[in-house]
Amino acid sequence: MAAEAAGRDDATVRPAECNEMEERLRDGEMKTDLEASLPSGQEDYAIRCRDVCRSYGKLKVLNNLNLSVPQGQIYGLLGPSGCGKTTLLKCIVGTLKIPRGHITVLGKPPAFPGHEVPGKMVGYMPQDLALYSEFTISDTLVFFGRIHGLTSKETQARMDFLIDFLDLPQKNSLVRHLSGGQKRRVSLGAALLQNPELLILDEPTVGVDPVLRAKIWQHLVEIVKTGKVSVIITTHYIEEARQANVVGLMRNGHLLAESPPDALMKQHSATTLEQAFLQLCEISDQSGSKRESVPPGGTLDESQSFESGKDESQPILGVGPVPGEEIPKCSADWKVRARHLLPKLRNIAALTIKTMVRMKRMPGSLCFQFLLPVIQISLICLCVGGDPREIQVAVVNNETSTNSLQQITAVLPGQLQCATDAFEGIYNGEYWGVIGFSSNFTKYLRKRMVERQVSREVVDGGSAHVWLDLTNRQIALMLQKKLHDAFQAFVDHKLGSMSYLVSLPIKFEEPIYGSMNTDFTTFVTPGAVLSITFYLAVGLTALSFVLERKEGLLDRCWVAGVSSLETMLAHLFSQLLVISVQITLLLLFILLVFNMPNEGSLVLIIILIVLQGVTGISFGLVISAAIDDEQSANQAALGIFYPNLIISGRPARTGLSPEMTSVTYLMWWRYNPLRKIWCQVYIITYNN
Numbered sequence: 001m002a003a004e005a006a007g008r009d010d011a012t013v014r015p016a017e018c019n020e021m022e023e024r025l026r027d028g029e030m031k032t033d034l035e036a037s038l039p040s041g042q043e044d045y046a047i048r049c050r051d052v053c054r055s056y057g058k059l060k061v062l063n064n065l066n067l068s069v070p071q072g073q074i075y076g077l078l079g080p081s082g083c084g085k086t087t088l089l090k091c092i093v094g095t096l097k098i099p100r101g102h103i104t105v106l107g108k109p110p111a112f113p114g115h116e117v118p119g120k121m122v123g124y125m126p127q128d129l130a131l132y133s134e135f136t137i138s139d140t141l142v143f144f145g146r147i148h149g150l151t152s153k154e155t156q157a158r159m160d161f162l163i164d165f166l167d168l169p170q171k172n173s174l175v176r177h178l179s180g181g182q183k184r185r186v187s188l189g190a191a192l193l194q195n196p197e198l199l200i201l202d203e204p205t206v207g208v209d210p211v212l213r214a215k216i217w218q219h220l221v222e223i224v225k226t227g228k229v230s231v232i233i234t235t236h237y238i239e240e241a242r243q244a245n246v247v248g249l250m251r252n253g254h255l256l257a258e259s260p261p262d263a264l265m266k267q268h269s270a271t272t273l274e275q276a277f278l279q280l281c282e283i284s285d286q287s288g289s290k291r292e293s294v295p296p297g298g299t300l301d302e303s304q305s306f307e308s309g310k311d312e313s314q315p316i317l318g319v320g321p322v323p324g325e326e327i328p329k330c331s332a333d334w335k336v337r338a339r340h341l342l343p344k345l346r347n348i349a350a351l352t353i354k355t356m357v358r359m360k361r362m363p364g365s366l367c368f369q370f371l372l373p374v375i376q377i378s379l380i381c382l383c384v385g386g387d388p389r390e391i392q393v394a395v396v397n398n399e400t401s402t403n404s405l406q407q408i409t410a411v412l413p414g415q416l417q418c419a420t421d422a423f424e425g426i427y428n429g430e431y432w433g434v435i436g437f438s439s440n441f442t443k444y445l446r447k448r449m450v451e452r453q454v455s456r457e458v459v460d461g462g463s464a465h466v467w468l469d470l471t472n473r474q475i476a477l478m479l480q481k482k483l484h485d486a487f488q489a490f491v492d493h494k495l496g497s498m499s500y501l502v503s504l505p506i507k508f509e510e511p512i513y514g515s516m517n518t519d520f521t522t523f524v525t526p527g528a529v530l531s532i533t534f535y536l537a538v539g540l541t542a543l544s545f546v547l548e549r550k551e552g553l554l555d556r557c558w559v560a561g562v563s564s565l566e567t568m569l570a571h572l573f574s575q576l577l578v579i580s581v582q583i584t585l586l587l588l589f590i591l592l593v594f595n596m597p598n599e600g601s602l603v604l605i606i607i608l609i610v611l612q613g614v615t616g617i618s619f620g621l622v623i624s625a626a627i628d629d630e631q632s633a634n635q636a637a638l639g640i641f642y643p644n645l646i647i648s649g650r651p652a653r654t655g656l657s658p659e660m661t662s663v664t665y666l667m668w669w670r671y672n673p674l675r676k677i678w679c680q681v682y683i684i685t686y687n688n
């Protein structure tokens with residue numbers, strides 16, 4: 001910073017010098033110097049960016065940027081924080097798409113079918129750590145080794161070298177226990193692992209001590225000596241970039257200059273790269289302000305015409321696009337394209353093993369995943385849906401002389417002549433209902449049974465009157481049923497074969513499915529099992545992907561050559577393993593511990609629950625595709641619970657099965673052009 005400030009002071013006290021430089025630039029003098037001093041063999045480029053543009057929403061980050069990284073050289077990409085260096089590197093490795101411009105990396109555009117960029121040819125160290133914190137150093141390198149298709153012997157040899165070279169602790173050390181600097185070195189090791197042809201390092205020397213920093217640069221210098229490896233490196237320590245063969249000075253989304261560091265310093269008569277950079281910034285600012293100060297309709301004078309006819313994005317000096325330069329045309333036949341699309345078993349296996357290793361390292365989380373469904377279903381079986389017991393009902397019997405209030409369980413005959421006490425009891429929550437018998441109940445009831453026509457008074461007096469607290473519908477319904485059954489039992493007992501005279505002319509036959517005495521728990525449990533499986537899968541999937549993306553792990557795997565389809569399939573397989581254990585435990589509990597009746601095929605039940613889990617995984621993927629942070633993902637997963645529960649129809653009735661829903665979700669995640677309206681799609685495909 002001090003040097004920067006000094007440089008800035010230096011630059012500001014010498015405006016005349018700046019003007020002189022500007023004029024020299026205009027005359028093309030410096031350009032000639034620069035061209036003369038450019039490294040030989042620059043016609044072979046490891047990376048070529050032409051008129052690259054990239055925005056985040058309305059924020060223009062890359063603005064017609066041109067950059068050329070010569071083959072077999074180190075390219076130092078320098079620039080202030082926020083100027084777009086990381087964005088450019090992400091475009092180069094293909095994790096960000098560019099709406100305009102061309103990028104060629106090792107001869108082809110990134111992600112071109114059959115091209116190993118992203119893949120084995122490129123080693124990428126992102127700015128974020130992008131490491132699995134539950135992994136050991138060895139796990140990390142073995143994981144990336146698997147993805148790059150290295151044999152275990154090759155991985156082991158590279159691991160030994162890198163641990164020694166990067167001065168890393170024991171290979172069995174957990175990444176989460178390492179210091180910040182050590183973690184960055186592990187991240188660098190992962191980028192160097194497969195000896196890639198192109199190394200893209202985003203600030204690899206941050207938090208690294210000067211001795212090791214020098215060692216890293218020395219290593220980079222050595223590996224490019226063969227001419228086969230090229231390096232592009234960003235750094236905040238501008239002076240260390242003097243060891244690069246070429247530096248690119250970036251500002252406001254475009255390159256100010258691109259040149260060998262010595263030539264750049266010489267041309268600016270600067271003793272440090274930092275000074276040279278500051279002078280370039282000054283020139284850029286002055287030319288910018290001159291452009292801005294042109295009055296409307298006014299013309300530029302000679303000194304202002306420095307950049308006339310030029311876009312602001314054109315480099316002040318350096319290797320811009322050569323006029324007439326052709327963008328290489330690449331083509332791939334259908335076989336290569338098909339192979340490019342097909343998921344690789346090797347990558348799926350590497351990712352699945354990775355998830356297994358992570359689970360093993362997080363036994364608490366694994367227990368949570370296995371035991372939570374069992375705990376939930378046990379609570380449901382124990383606490384929800386059992387037949388209500390010890391329901392207090394008051395009976396007011398005006399037929400007997402006794403004047404007492406009797407609390408009863410369910411419907412037992414009792415006596416209560418004081419109706420006021422009974423109603424008071426209901427208001428106070430002591431009783432769920434009152435059954436009242438008039439003083440002539442028996443007489444009138446008999447009259448109702450034997451006489452063909454009776455008065456209204458007889459009908460009324462011969463009926464038992466029931467007042468219920470209907471605030472709990474479940475209990476009230478049960479009371480109604482019990483009263484009904486009690487009356488039926490009474491008339492059967494008293495009238496025998498004549499009981500039909502006072503019975504309802506409705507006969508409930510043996511049910512087709514279920515039994516007459518199905519309790520509420522039996523009804524609730526299957527739904528609970530399905531919803532528990534679904535929501536756990538939604539939550540775990542959404543969270544896992546959102547976190548991996550946030551920590552840069554998804555991007556890193558992608559640059560290593562893993563496709564999103566492979567990521568998805570690997571997650572599906574590992575999650576299916578978890579679901580299998582969950583289902584086994586759930587079924588053991590509900591069938592053997594809680595003795596839930598099962599009239600159907602156990603195989604079909606298992607298939608249905610697995611499909612429900614797959615639907616949950618798919619919906620979790622939809623959430624993770626639409627949402628960027630874990631808090632919002634949690635909220636979405638929670639928020640969808642009730643809408644889903646309430647508007648879910650029966651898939652069989654609508655012709656939509658869980659597997660169809662899953663396919664819809666999976667397709668949606670893979671090709672989600674309209675991520676923002678996932679909610680509508682979800683409702684349309686599943687809930688109607």
Ligand SMILES: Nc1ncnc2c1ncn2[C@@H]1O[C@H](COP(=O)(O)OP(=O)(O)OP(=O)(O)O)[C@@H](O)[C@H]1O
Binds near residue numbers: 084086087
């Ligand atoms: N995902 C994103 N969404 C919106 N804006 C972003 C995103 N990523 C980066 N930006 C913005 O783009 C600009 C360039 O960011 P970038 O990370 O490329 O800068 P940088 O030069 O690498 O900075 P630094 O040296 O600090 O890492 C910044 O203004 C940043 O806020």
